[in-house]
Amino acid sequence: MSSRRSQSTQPGVSRISDEQIADLVSKLQQLIPEIRTRRRSDKVSASKVLQETCNYIRSLHREVDDLSDRLSALLESTDGDSAQAAIIRSLLIKLVWSNWSP
Amino acid sequence: MPSIKTRFTYRFIRAVQKLNKNRGVSSSMKETYRRYHMIRVASYASMASAVGSKRAWSQAVLRKIRNHTLHRDLKKKCGIHALIRRRKVSENPRNNLNFHQENDLRKLVPGGEDMDFCRLLNETAHYIKCLRTQGLHPKTQLLER
Numbered sequence: 386m387s388s389r390r391s392q393s394t395q396p397g398v399s400r401i402s403d404e405q406i407a408d409l410v411s412k413l414q415q416l417i418p419e420i421r422t423r424r425r426s427d428k429v430s431a432s433k434v435l436q437e438t439c440n441y442i443r444s445l446h447r448e449v450d451d452l453s454d455r456l457s458a459l460l461e462s463t464d465g466d467s468a469q470a471a472i473i474r475s476l477l478i479k480l481v482w483s484n485w486s487p
Numbered sequence: 488m489p490s491i492k493t494r495f496t497y498r499f500i501r502a503v504q505k506l507n508k509n510r511g512v513s514s515s516m517k518e519t520y521r522r523y524h525m526i527r528v529a530s531y532a533s534m535a536s537a538v539g540s541k542r543a544w545s546q547a548v549l550r551k552i553r554n555h556t557l558h559r560d561l562k563k564k565c566g567i568h569a570l571i572r573r574r575k576v577s578e579n580p581r582n583n584l585n586f587h588q589e590n591d592l593r594k595l596v597p598g599g600e601d602m603d604f605c606r607l608l609n610e611t612a613h614y615i616k617c618l619r620t621q622g623l624h625p626k627t628q629l630l631e632r
Contacts, residue, residue, distance in 0.1 A: 413608060469507045
């Protein structure tokens with residue numbers, strides 16, 4: 386990251402410090418599997434973090450699309466009611482067993 | 488207070504039940520696509536509703552669903568907000584770092600076009616955590632059977 390520049394006094398320009406941004410970028414870094422697995426000593430540029438973040442979000446979107454596709458196909462099958470029951474049962478079981486929260 | 492994941496799961500289940508009740512008999516391409524689209528919207532809507540209005544990204548999703556523009560916005564390239572933001576960005580030289588990636592990120596995170604860079608990073612982190620709930624875990628394991 387570049388060294389801190391002097392704060393601008395123009396109205397309308399936000400007074401975000403480089404430290405704040407670096408902190409937020411490193412938090413983001415922890416969430417991206419692509420980058421998180423590297424050694425802590427490896428420095429990752431903010432630019433790379435943003436790039437990988439975009440890629441990761443795109444892949445998560447694709448995953449939602451893909452699963453929505455399969456879910457709708459399941460419900461479309463001739464026995465949609467029992468498919469629905471199976472889906473619901475599975476969702477609830479996974480919920481009970483998971484201990485994740487944001 | 489139930490977790491976001493719990494709230495998401497229950498909302499999504501209700502949406503699936505509702506969709507299944509109104510299931511049409513035909514399986515034309517149009518009907519198939521429509522059903523896929525409804526489930527996809529239900530997934531994002533359930534998550535945004537579970538998060539509530541305390542996050543800018545969830546507010547943006549709920550607003551788009553209310554205005555029936557979520558689907559269109561998923562394909563939207565640019566608009567007035569992108570123009571305003573570009574002008575804001577060029578006024579603050581600090582924000583010219585990583586401009587290209589920042590641009591992309593703003594398009595990917597709901598409501599991202601209208602926030603300052605700090606807020607964008609903050610919202611992105613939360614958005615990613617919630618997206619992971621939507622995409623992974625229950626549904627994945629279910630459909631891998």
